[in-house]
Amino acid sequence: MSAPLDTPTNLADRARNMLRDFPAYFEEIHSPLADPTVKLSRMMVATLDIRSTATGAAVPTTDYTVDTRNGVVGFTNVTGIVDGVSIKGYYYEWFLPEDLEYYAEIAISEHMHNRTDVQDFSFFSTEEKHATAVLTVVLALGSLMTELALDTDVSTPEGMMIP
Secondary structure, three states: OOOOOOOHHHHHHHHHHHHOOOOEEEEEEEOOOOOOEEEOOOOOEEEEEEEEOOOOOEOOHHHEEEEOOOOEEEEOOOOOOOOOEEEEEEEOOOOOHHHHHHHHHHHHHHHHOOOOOOOOHHHOOHHHHHHHHHHHHHHHHHHHHHHHHOOOOEEOOOOOEEO
């Protein structure tokens, strides 16, 4: 049984399930740390666990920043990690959680336009909530198609190459 669709976050989770864009695990070791900026092999990263390769101690979150969309970690304090870091985490293939929540909020807004019979999304019928989840998927895929249309030499996860 899936979670109730009573918030934009739950609606975004339903849309993610429809898209089959689930988080995938990755691990990397960057040793030695020659530069305070590390470009990860994955983009669209979510949660990260960064540890010193020398001691195994977790690097405090105050000692680095993460560009989640582009998969870049910038260390503000490299003391104690010059020998290298081990980075473990999860990434998404297409959409970060905040991306789908953004599209879910747009879908709810569009579905609520000029409505007087309901106060907010939590009052939608089950069928309306499902239709709004489908609209969230459509909006997200539309933005992805636009982004990919601007790229050259697109390579899809299915192994298809579009020059």
